[in-house]
Amino acid sequence: MKSRILVVDDEDLTREYLTLLLDREDHEVEAVATAAEALEIARSRPIHLMITDLYMPGTGGMDLLSHVRAERLPFGVIVVTGYGDPQVALAAMKAGADDFVSKPFEPDRLLLLVERTLKRRRLKDELEHLRRQMREDYSFHNMVSKNDRMRQVFDLIEQVGPLGSTVLIHGETGTGKELIAQAIHAASTRREGKWVPVNCAALSDSLLESELFGHEKGAFTGADRRRIGRFEAADGGTLFLDEIGDISAAMQAKLLRVLQSGRFERVGGTETVGVDVRIVAASNRRLDELVRQGAFRSDLYYRLRVVPIELPPLRDRREDIPLLALHFLNKLAGRSTPPVTEIDPEAMHALYSHDWPGNIRELENAIKAAVALADGTMIHRANLPPHVAPRPDSPSSGDRRPADSPLDLDRPLPDVTEAAISQVERDYFSELLAMYKGNVARCARHSGLSRRCVTQKLQKYGLDRMQFKEGSATTALED
């Protein structure tokens, strides 16, 4: 399908030139002279990309861009700025432009940007499709997943949620155990009752005991009044015992008694208290292993695992990564202007390829960090934390040995600096050669260096311009 491109420029010559250029690339082009005409077209028929001049009589390109973004018109925008106007270009990107090009522009550079923006838009459409699916099919109580095992867990929660049975959740750190436990509470008849979470690993034995069961006045130094514990607080609701695998043998015995009888005494008290509490417990340690090792009571284990739930780590449900990444972007939408709503394909690929030892929490943090660093509406690979998307030359990337990398702390600074500069120059010139299809004169003009200097650099880095020339469609413009 042809892409439909709308060109907005008050200069007849530029309009004609752009129409010719884009038409030659098999795009369908409409060109208008004013922002008002552009808006009318943009509102009335589907277009994929708008290329607009910033300086026009009447409504300028920046206002046009603001209208387009405020009305959420679903197409890419490239703005054409004056030469040497980086501040304006930056402002346009902040206002939601996908890219910018300075006048006078190289046709190849413009075409490159056009292709890139159209590609991003296609990706955006796919993300939009995913978003719709997320809203319609893949959401469950603040969670999203399209993974079969997770969908089975969601079904199980709907089944057992109302029953009030004790549930034991196992999963690595950050896999969503607490969220699952909350969903169980929300799916139960106790949802009007209290939801009371306790992190068992965070407290010493004696503190945990008084936290769970409460204490009487004078039970210990500082106990100047009676205090009810979490069991009593959760009466009629759900008590979430997180990190249950970390409790001592003495606490295990006390818990077992409450689970069996629903009764206990406050610390320092003799009165027996009865409560009606649903227990949901979670652990990132395997309780069956702990039982085998003799570190966890088997009778308590079987009491807890009436309904066992196993949460797969994120690396085993990679299909959820794009969905979760979008979910977190949606959650963060209000935190930046314009909101960051997209993830470019390279960044998505990096997210997809990472192993996520910290699971969904780690992914959430990576997206938060990337949103804070993003310039514009899209997350790029460079915005992701380095451990998620290693930089090409960072010690953690690929199988490059740290000794080979420019950041080798064992070498003197001048060596390290020179290696880093060489790497940047090599990347820079290979990008330029790709952009200008091996044309050295254009690379020289773009880089601000002489042709001779560029040729020397290419020799130094073993870059063969002929390799970039192959398949070039711009033979007429070659040097």
Ligand SMILES: Nc1ncnc2c1ncn2[C@@H]1O[C@H](COP(=O)(O)OP(=O)(O)OP(=O)(O)O)[C@@H](O)[C@H]1O
């Ligand atoms: N399926 C999901 N959809 C959306 N967000 C999720 C999902 N699962 C987890 N999260 C989010 O990931 C983060 C970690 O989840 P949670 O705290 O429930 O994990 P956990 O397994 O209990 O972690 P820990 O073992 O460290 O206690 C939370 O911010 C939670 O909101």
